[in-house]
Amino acid sequence: MITEKLKEKLLSMGYTVKVFDTKKDATEYLTYTLKGESVGFGGSMTLTEMGLYEKLCDQGCEVFWHWKPQDGRTQNETRALAGNAKVYISSANALSENGEIINIDGTGNRLSECLYGHEKVFFVIGQNKIAEDYDSALYRARNVASPKNAQRMNRKTPCAKDGNKCYDCNSPERICRALSVLWTKPMGCEYEIILVKEDLGY
Ligand code: SF4
Numbered sequence: 001m002i003t004e005k006l007k008e009k010l011l012s013m014g015y016t017v018k019v020f021d022t023k024k025d026a027t028e029y030l031t032y033t034l035k036g037e038s039v040g041f042g043g044s045m046t047l048t049e050m051g052l053y054e055k056l057c058d059q060g061c062e063v064f065w066h067w068k069p070q071d072g073r074t075q076n077e078t079r080a081l082a083g084n085a086k087v088y089i090s091s092a093n094a095l096s097e098n099g100e101i102i103n104i105d106g107t108g109n110r111l112s113e114c115l116y117g118h119e120k121v122f123f124v125i126g127q128n129k130i131a132e133d134y135d136s137a138l139y140r141a142r143n144v145a146s147p148k149n150a151q152r153m154n155r156k157t158p159c160a161k162d163g164n165k166c167y168d169c170n171s172p173e174r175i176c177r178a179l180s181v182l183w184t185k186p187m188g189c190e191y192e193i194i195l196v197k198e199d200l201g202y
Contacts, residue, residue: 002127002195009099014185016192023050026124026196030089031055040082041065042090042110045152046124046201052089066109079109088118091201093141095125095193100134101182102141104175111180120190126200134181142166146176148202 002019010017020026027050039061041047048067056063064082066075073081082088090110094102101123105111114121129145131137143166147159154160155175158167166176185191 001130002197003097006095006097006099006130007195009097010193013099014191016190017195018192019195019197021197023126023196023198023200026050026194027052027055030122030124030194031059034061034087035059036061037087038062038085039064040085040088040113040118041067042082042088042113043067044089044091044110044124044201045149046091046126047089049200050124052124079107083109083113083117086119087122088113088120089122089124090114091124091126092129093145093202094129094131094137095123096131096134096137098133099184100137101193102137103180104141104146104178105180106175106177108178111178114182115180115186116189118189120192122192122194124194124196124200126196126198128199129201138181141179142176145202150175152202 007017034056039056053063053065064078064085066078069075069078092101093104103111131140146166147163150157150160151163155173157169157171157173
């Protein structure tokens, strides 16, 4: 649940925090704030549901998203350009009420870009991603977010059948290959957390 206490906790860790009632309000804020910037996107159903890529492109931003490579570039070329963007935007698989931000990745680009190399990183996090503590946030990332993503990607993994549980598989198509936990705000980069009081992504 998005509470004043959670906001205060994140602020005490050095994050900038904004809370929005709707994804529409959050999208309008980001579109206004990032006008004209160069922006890299991580793979994210949250950002898809917000329609943020299209809005930023309309505002004249240079947006690099491997889900929508442009100008004949490959996904990897687009990932590399996203890595050089001034700003990076991602969601999170889970945020604990203690402020830990957890992400799981297959390629690892989203994890590395959220840790280092940009002037500013934004995390956009819907209310469904909040978990009580670190253990339940990790559980959520592994057993809720990842199986649903495997299902969405039509992966041949045991979790993709019902999308309800991780089997810690050894499948060649396993999507969970790396984990990042931000215990608190990393040094040397500005971070802004956008909390949205709606369900967003997985
Ligand atoms: S480790 Fe395998 S079974 Fe578990 S969520 Fe990832 S892909 Fe699915």
